[in-house]
Amino acid sequence: MVLCALRQQVLRCSSHCRTWARLLQRQRSSCVYSSIHGFNQDEIKEKLQAFHGGSIDLLKQDSGIAVLTINNPSRMNAFSGSMMIDLEERVSQLENWPEGKGLIVQGAAETFCSGSDLNAVRAISNQQDGMKMCMFMQNALTRLLRLPLISVALVEGRALGGGAELTTACDFRLMEAGSVIQFVHKHMGLVPGWGGAARLVHLVGSQNALKLLGGAVKVDPELGVNIGLVDGVLEGHQKTEGAAPLLQQAENWLSRYTKGPAPVIQAVKKVVLSGRELPLSEALRTEKDIFGTVWGAPANLEALASKSKHK
Numbered sequence: 006m007v008l009c010a011l012r013q014q015v016l017r018c019s020s021h022c023r024t025w026a027r028l029l030q031r032q033r034s035s036c037v038y039s040s041i042h043g044f045n046q047d048e049i050k051e052k053l054q055a056f057h058g059g060s061i062d063l064l065k066q067d068s069g070i071a072v073l074t075i076n077n078p079s080r081m082n083a084f085s086g087s088m089m090i091d092l093e094e095r096v097s098q099l100e101n102w103p104e105g106k107g108l109i110v111q112g113a114a115e116t117f118c119s120g121s122d123l124n125a126v127r128a129i130s131n132q133q134d135g136m137k138m139c140m141f142m143q144n145a146l147t148r149l150l151r152l153p154l155i156s157v158a159l160v161e162g163r164a165l166g167g168g169a170e171l172t173t174a175c176d177f178r179l180m181e182a183g184s185v186i187q188f189v190h191k192h193m194g195l196v197p198g199w200g201g202a203a204r205l206v207h208l209v210g211s212q213n214a215l216k217l218l219g220g221a222v223k224v225d226p227e228l229g230v231n232i233g234l235v236d237g238v239l240e241g242h243q244k245t246e247g248a249a250p251l252l253q254q255a256e257n258w259l260s261r262y263t264k265g266p267a268p269v270i271q272a273v274k275k276v277v278l279s280g281r282e283l284p285l286s287e288a289l290r291t292e293k294d295i296f297g298t299v300w301g302a303p304a305n306l307e308a309l310a311s312k313s314k315h316k
């Protein structure tokens with residue numbers, strides 16, 4: 006009897022492991038570009054590495070909420086080439102964080118990010134290299150958005166160009182009163198290339214996206230909330246006496262969604278992600294697979310045993 010139950014448990018575990026492995030594989034192979042698209046990651050990495058400066062810093066906290074900081078204050082947190090490589094590495098670290106539940110993306114020194122480092126942009130202004138950089142960043146930001154963590158961009162100061170695009174690679178956006186998100190690409194004779202236009206259309210609809218990109222509109226918190234780009238407005242702690250530090254406010258905001266065991270929070274993100282990205286039949290099959298990973302798992306058994314009521 007005991008052996009039989011044990012055998013069933015082992016079978017269940019190995020089936021869960023297979024499902025997770027399949028889901029993880031699906032997630033890993035979720036890069037937009039690979040060698041079959043003629044994309045050579047090592048080649049572009051070598052070129053990007055030549056434009057160094059700044060860093061992308063990752064702090065994984067015991068709470069299961071990590072903080073990713075865009076750190077290049079002397080250039081208003083613009084992305085140097087080496088920071089693009091850093092970003093990809095930090096995303097890999099987050100993909101392999103079983104205890105992770107949430108992620109806050111912020112800029113250092115009270116501003117979010119002013120996009121690509123214009124010095125690097127000038128140096129790689131030929132079309133081929135520009136497109137390779139864009140493929141590299143699309144891969145990194147797509148993987149960021151597809152992390153099994155609930156992510157939020159904390160916008161303080163300015164999010165310009167590629168910085169505005171980065172905010173759309175998070176599940177949510179919080180803005181400090183007085184901050185601005187601006188897709189300035191038109192003023193630079195460009196359009197977004199890091200996937201920001203495609204994601205913006207999903208977030209705010211094509212009419213609003215056309216207005217924001219076509220007019221290079223400065224989005225303040227009020228406009229952001231009105232069009233559905235922004236999910237919350239935080240009090241500027243330097244201007245409002247008694248207000249908590251912004252990062253603390255963002256953690257409090259996020260914690261209502263990350264409360265609970267990591268496997269459940271990760272499963273929540275995964276079902277939403279599959280619903281958002283996959284055709285319905287495939288999304289339904291994926292949802293079934295993800296459901297299989299939480300059904301009968303410890304959090305589910307504990308909840309059943311506690312006979313919890315949802316009043």
Ligand SMILES: CC[C@@H](C(=O)O)C(=O)SCCNC(=O)CCNC(=O)[C@H](O)C(C)(C)COP(=O)(O)OP(=O)(O)OC[C@H]1O[C@@H](n2cnc3c(N)ncnc32)[C@H](O)[C@@H]1OP(=O)(O)O
Pocket residue numbers: 079080081083119120121122123124126163165166167168170189190193195196197198199
């Ligand atoms: C593919 C391109 C596209 C993309 O990736 O999708 C892009 O992102 S293109 C880049 C878009 N961003 C910009 O064009 C920003 C340009 N900068 C500004 O508009 C202003 O600097 C600012 C960000 C509004 C800040 O203005 P202000 O507060 O007056 O400060 P300063 O202008 O003095 O800036 C301080 C310092 O930072 C340097 N800086 C700012 N942004 C960048 C940048 N993107 N790349 C490189 N350097 C940047 C700025 O030059 C100043 O440096 P110093 O002159 O050496 O002090």
